[in-house]
Amino acid sequence: MKISTKGRYALRMMLDLALHNTGEYISLKDISQRQGITVKYLEQIVTVLAKAGFVHSQRGNNGGYRLARKPEDYTAGDILRVMEGNLQPIACLEADPNECARSAYCSVLPFWQGLGKVVNDYVDSVTLEELADQARFMAGNDYSI
Amino acid sequence: MKISTKGRYALRMMLDLALHNTGEYISLKDISQRQGITVKYLEQIVTVLAKAGFVHSQRGNNGGYRLARKPEDYTAGDILRVMEGNLQPIACLEADPNECARSAYCSVLPFWQGLGKVVNDYVDSVTLEELADQARFMAGNDYSI
DNA sequence: CTCAATTCCTATCATACAGGTATAATTTAT
C-alpha cells in the first residue's frame, strides 16, 4: 500500500516545472540539482510523462522540458495514475479482462471499490497549482525546492 | 499502490471466522476449502493475526481458530494494518526515526498526509460485522463464501 | 496410552518490481 518513488518523483518533477513555468524549457540537470534525484532516473520518469502528453520536450542545446498545460489543469491524480497505473487497491478492480473468478459473489469487493473511490477522489481534488502555492508559501518565494 | 494478498486474504479469513462465529474452533482446513487458499499460506497469515491477539487458537484434535472479540469490534483497518503495516502511502509518514531529510521543508508532505488520512479513515469506518452482513445478504444465508 | 488432527516453526523457491547505473545514438541551436 505504497506509492512508488516513480510516482512521488513525478509529482515533485511536475511541481518543479510548475514553479519554473516561464515558458522556457527546463533541463533535467537543473531539476536534478534542485530535487536531489539523478538525471538518469529523471529521464525514465519524464519519458512517461512526455508520452502521456503532460510535458513538451525540446532536444538539443537549451532544450529540456516544460508543462504542456497550465498548472491548474493537472490534478495530482492525473500525474500519479500515469506513473503508477490506476490507483485501485487490488487487481480485481482494474480492467475487466483479468477479472477475478469470485468477483460475481465476492462480498468484499464493494469494500475495495469504496477504498479505490476515496483514494481517487482525494488525489483528484488537488491540482498542481495548489501544490505550487503550498511550495511558494512554505519556501517564502524561494522556489528551489 | 496495492494491498498485498496477505492483507486481502486476512480480511477474507476474518470474515470467514465471523460468518462461522459459533464459539467453536474453526480449522484451517475448513477455511482453506471455503476460501480456496492453501492451508500452508493460511498458516502464515493466521500466525500474524494470533500474535496480534485478533484470534484465539486451540491445538489438537477439533482445534482451530476463533475470533477473540465480537465482529463489530474489529474494523477492516485494524486487520489490514496488522498485515500490511501502517497504511501510509509513503515511507516518510511512518515512524519518525527514518525521517526524510527534506521533511521539514517538503511542500508535498501535507498532500501525502491527507491521502494517508482518507485511506485510514475509510478502512476504519467499516467493521467486520458490516462485511459479514454484506456477505450474508449477497449469499442468501449460504455462508460458504 | 496412543493416534490423529492441528498448530507451530523454519526453510526454500521463483518471480516480479524497485531503484538506479551505464553506454551510446540522435537531434538541435549556435
Added chain:
DNA sequence: ATAAATTATACCTGTATGATAGGAATTGAG
C-alpha cells in the same frame, strides 16, 4: 563543427511477494 541535450536500450542489484514444503510439538478423543 560542436557542444548540449534528449532518446533509447540494456543491465544490475536488492528486496518483497506469493507461495510451497517438511517436520516438530501439542492437544483431545477414543
